Amino acid sequence: MDALLLVAHGSRKPGSNDEIRALAERLAQTPGHRFDWVDCAFLEITEPSISEGVLGCVRKGAKHITVLPYFLAAGRHVVEDIPAELEKARRDHPQVRITSTPYLGAAREIPGLLARLSQETG
Amino acid sequence: MDALLLVAHGSRKPGSNDEIRALAERLAQTPGHRFDWVDCAFLEITEPSISEGVLGCVRKGAKHITVLPYFLAAGRHVVEDIPAELEKARRDHPQVRITSTPYLGAAREIPGLLARLSQETG
Incomplete structure (x- = not known):
C-alpha cells in the first residue's frame, strides 16, 4: 500500500491548517497519482506532526x-528539519520505505x- | 508601463532569498505574461522591502x-500584512495603480x- x-x-491560524487538510483531500481525488492513501502532516505548531502522520499511514x-x-x-525546514524527521521515522518503522519528492518550489x-x-x- | x-x-537563509530573485528572473522570461518589468520584494527579514520594490517599479x-x-x-501575511503594505504604497504613489493577484496557494x-x-x- x-x-x-x-x-x-x-x-x-487554524484556517491556514484547514486549507492544507482540504488540499490533501482534493489531491487524493486528483487524477495522475498512484497513491492508495493521501494525508497531511505539519512540521511545527499544529497536529498531526510528521511522526504522527507517518504512524497514521503505517496503521492504514x-x-x-x-x-x-x-x-x-530550500530553507532550513526543507534541507534539515524534514530530512531529520524522516530519518527518525525510518528508525521507528524499519519495515516501511519512506522517501521524499522535491519540495513544491522546485517544481x-x-x-x-x-x-x-x-x-x-x- | x-x-x-x-x-x-x-x-x-540567503540562498532562499536568492532562489526568489532567480525565480523573478525566470518568470520575466516565461511566455504568457504581459509585463514590461518583473521584480521581487520581501515582506520581512531581507531587502528590497515591498515599499522599496514598489519604488523600484515606479522609477522604471x-x-x-x-x-x-x-x-x-491565506495566513496573516496574505490577509493583513501585504494588503496593509499595498495601502501604504498607494498613498505614497497615488499616480500609480497597484493591484494584487491571488496568492500562489490559491492557484x-x-x-x-x-x-x-x-x-x-x-
Whole structure:
C-alpha cells in the first residue's frame, strides 16, 4: 500500500491548517497519482506532526510512504528539519520505505503557473 | 508601463532569498505574461522591502504594478500584512495603480501540480 504525506509548515491560524487538510483531500481525488492513501502532516505548531502522520499511514497499511514537502524555498525546514524527521521515522518503522519528492518550489511548473496567475485579479 | 512584483516572505537563509530573485528572473522570461518589468520584494527579514520594490517599479516608469503574493496559505501575511503594505504604497504613489493577484496557494493548478510532483524523487 502506497501513501502520500503532504507536509506543510503549520500555522497559528487554524484556517491556514484547514486549507492544507482540504488540499490533501482534493489531491487524493486528483487524477495522475498512484497513491492508495493521501494525508497531511505539519512540521511545527499544529497536529498531526510528521511522526504522527507517518504512524497514521503505517496503521492504514502503508509499505511505502512518499513525503511531499509543501514549501516554497530550500530553507532550513526543507534541507534539515524534514530530512531529520524522516530519518527518525525510518528508525521507528524499519519495515516501511519512506522517501521524499522535491519540495513544491522546485517544481518546473512554477514559473509558468506564476505567469498565468499574474493575469488574475485577487 | 506594466510591472509585476513577486512578493515573498523573506528568509534568514540567503540562498532562499536568492532562489526568489532567480525565480523573478525566470518568470520575466516565461511566455504568457504581459509585463514590461518583473521584480521581487520581501515582506520581512531581507531587502528590497515591498515599499522599496514598489519604488523600484515606479522609477522604471510603472503606471500599473501587479503584486503576486508568493505564499501558500491565506495566513496573516496574505490577509493583513501585504494588503496593509499595498495601502501604504498607494498613498505614497497615488499616480500609480497597484493591484494584487491571488496568492500562489490559491492557484487552481496546485492539486494537479502536486499529483505530478508526487511521482518525482527528491
